[in-house]
Amino acid sequence: xxxxxxxxxxxxxxxxxxxxxxxxxxxxxxxxxxxxxxxxxxxxxxxxxxxxxxxxxxxxxxxxxxxxxxxxxxxxxxxxxxxxxxxxxxxxxxxxxxxxxxxxxxxxxxxxxxxxxxxxxxxxxxxxxxxxxxxxxxxxxxxxxxxxxxxxxxxxxxxxxxxxxxxx
Numbered sequence: 416x417x418x419x420x421x422x423x424x425x426x427x428x429x430x431x432x433x434x435x436x437x438x439x440x441x442x443x444x445x446x447x448x449x450x451x452x453x454x455x456x457x458x459x460x461x462x463x464x465x466x467x468x469x470x471x472x473x474x475x476x477x478x479x480x481x482x483x484x485x486x487x488x489x490x491x492x493x494x495x496x497x498x499x500x501x502x503x504x505x506x507x508x509x510x511x512x513x514x515x516x517x518x519x520x521x522x523x524x525x526x527x528x529x530x531x532x533x534x535x536x537x538x539x540x541x542x543x544x545x546x547x548x549x550x551x552x553x554x555x556x557x558x559x560x561x562x563x564x565x566x567x568x569x570x571x572x573x574x575x576x577x578x579x580x581x582x583x
Contacts, residue, residue, distance in 0.1 A: 447473040453480035461489040464506055464527065472510035472532075479515045479536075485522030485544070492526045507532050511539065520544065530554040530573075537561035547571040553578035 440454025447464075450456060464473055473490050476483065490508040508524040511517050511533040520542040524530040530546035530553070533539055537560055546554035546568065553575035557563055570576045 444474065448475070450474065450476045450481055450483070451478050453478050455482040456484070458483075458485045458488040458490075458522070461491070464490065464492040464508075472507040473527075474509045476509070476511040476514055476517055479517070481514065481517045483509070483517065483519045483522075485520070487521055487523060489523045489525065490527070491524065510534075511536060515539075518542065522546075524549075524554075526550065528552045529556045530570075532556040532558070533560045533563060534558035535560070537563070540564045540566065541568060542566045544568045545571075547573065549573040549575075556580070 440452055442454065442456050443459045444456050445459050445462075447462060462473060474483065492506070506527055507529045508527045509519055509522065509531045510529075511519075511531075512535060514536045516538045517533075517536070518540040519531060520540070521544065522531075523545045525546075525548045527549060528551055530549055531541055531544070533541075533556070535558070539560065539562070541555060541563065543566070547570070549572075551574055554570040554573040555565060555568070555577045557578070558580040565577060
């Protein structure tokens, strides 16, 4: 019986050391970036888009299986930026393109062209975000996106709330 116990313990150690059990990637975000690796991402400070030149999207998610948590921090513009357009537009706070299974929660977004834009993907969750004062576009824009859950968000003072283009 003791031999069986030692064997099972050794087998467990060998499996732990030699099998690829998969790693979960986690990272802090402190500035605009492209997310092209699955994992969990946490915004650690406010981001003012004014200092980002001609950047179209502040956080651009191109990977599937991403969890994105704003931790209550802001992505905003003070209104003088030329991000994303030559006519004074202020860009997109969060863009998801060609990805699936992305969760966006706990962000505060203000004074941009689009708060959250999702195109060509599905199985996303947009949860518990504050999106306000989007003067020229929708707070949430879904383009050819399917199975998107929008839960517990506050959308206030925006030109449009949720704009759905060919999706569900």
